[in-house]
Amino acid sequence: MNSSATKKKKPQTSLKNKSILLGVSGGVAAYKAIELCRRLRDEEASVSVVMTDASKNFVTPLSLEVASMHKVFSSLYEEPMAHITLPQQAELMVIAPATANIIGKFANGIADDLLSTCFLSFSGKTVIAPSMNWRMYENRIFRQNLEKLTSLGVIQVGPGQGSLACGEEGPGRMAEIPDIIDAVRTAFSKRDLEHEKIVVTAGPTREYLDPVRFISNRSSGKMGFAIAKAARNRGADVTLISGPTSLAAPAGMRFIQVETALEMAEAVEKEVRSGASALIMAAAVADFSPSEKSGTKIEKAGELLIRLRQTPDIISSVAAGKGKPFIIGFAAETGARVERAREKMKKKKMDMVVFNDVTEAGAGFDLDTNRVTIIDKKGETGLELMSKDSVAEAILDRFSEIKA
């Protein structure tokens, strides 16, 4: 991360004496759990390990016993109360690697081994580091399971893009150990938004031509949903206003579904006026809407001329109203035009703008990654290509720093 604004790094949250239950499931990255365990112990955390049976094909219990300096658990029946006592003693569960199978079990309340039963009886935060072949990672059933877990507050770290154990390239590589440790730290540390009431918008809007046809855009809603979940995890009171997406409604926040730019504008206005401290406009609200909407399906014709008119500018009207919240906007541009984004910020009286060039590889619509520049009144911070979850955290970090 580089920044033209001078920034002090916050002191890192200590993991000293924190009690962590490390779950290891049966993926090729299981051997990396040894290193993770060691690094957690370097931080003076106390680590108990629960292994699935499948994971023992990839790493030995003895190695994890040595790394953790504790007995490793695996069987549900060997110590009859372990599925209750281990989670009771833990402050955080970390599953690394998390297989598609264990994620599926967690998401569906299946408790047929020690690790899945521990998860079900654990009431604290859980960090999962998914790791698998990209085909499995992109499977729709798996993605629904993953989304269900994150919408319930499970913290996902990674996976990264890169060369996989099978020799292929793609998403599915377990997050690097320092990133997992960072996620663990974040899970312990940040309740910095506890007094904030944040309205987040996400997804596209639909502007109808007739009852069946509409003009829309490629926004998937992933960025806005990631911000809403991260803000919720950091203690904020969150309202998520979303256009149509395929994402599950996240738990622990108000979720308002809208379709058109006008509905989005009305919902934002209502929520903001009821006392929001911040508005984060990650939605890709249509700039134009058909001037006329036909009440019946438009008949096929050789040529159809559509007249469009500008939709209400949500940010400008919120900025002009009473009790203006802290406004964070997004500028998705084609071509690197940070200056244009900065002008937009000034013109619309935004406090921060998140700029991304949607033509760049890995940045923009319907992806799990993004490369953004965070622009505020003091400077700009160019971030590397990272997951949308990490981008969400970085945006909230900057917001939190400015508000402090």
Ligand SMILES: Cc1cc2nc3c(=O)[nH]c(=O)nc-3n(C[C@H](O)[C@H](O)[C@H](O)COP(=O)(O)O)c2cc1C
């Ligand atoms: C060589 C090999 C490598 C595997 N790697 C992974 C992996 O990286 N991620 C994954 O989700 N499953 C992987 N699997 C499949 C899991 O081992 C399998 O789904 C198992 O049931 C997972 O059990 P568990 O979730 O209880 O540990 C692999 C299987 C084999 C044979």
